[in-house]
Amino acid sequence: MTLDNLVKVTTYLSDRRFSLENRRVRLEVLAARQPALTVIVADLFEREWLVEIEAVAAA
Numbered sequence: 001m002t003l004d005n006l007v008k009v010t011t012y013l014s015d016r017r018f019s020l021e022n023r024r025v026r027l028e029v030l031a032a033r034q035p036a037l038t039v040i041v042a043d044l045f046e047r048e049w050l051v052e053i054e055a056v057a058a059a
Contacts, residue, residue, distance in 0.1 A: 001057045001059060003029070003030060003033055004033065005057040005058060005059060006030070006033060006035040006055055006056070006057050007035050007036065007056050007057060007058050008035055008036040008037075008038075008055070008056040009026075009030075009035050009036070009037050009038075009053065009054070009055045009056075010037075010038045010039075010040065010053070010054040010055075011026070011037075011038070011039045011040070011051060011052070011053050011054075012040050012041075012042055012044060012051065012052040012053075012054075013039065013040070013041045013042075013050070013051055014041075014042075014043070014044045014047075014049060014050050014051065015041065015050075016041050018050060018051065019039070019041075022039065022051065035055075
């Protein structure tokens, strides 16, 4: 599978201050692809983690 198979992406950010950088990187990586998208700002499991990404793809 490739990025073209993505149907849903959930991004967990450790802090709202990473929102703009997250958006920039997401647009760079996904380009014109438009999977369903959710961004959640929450405490992550490990304090050192800045972002966690869950992606669902379908063939």
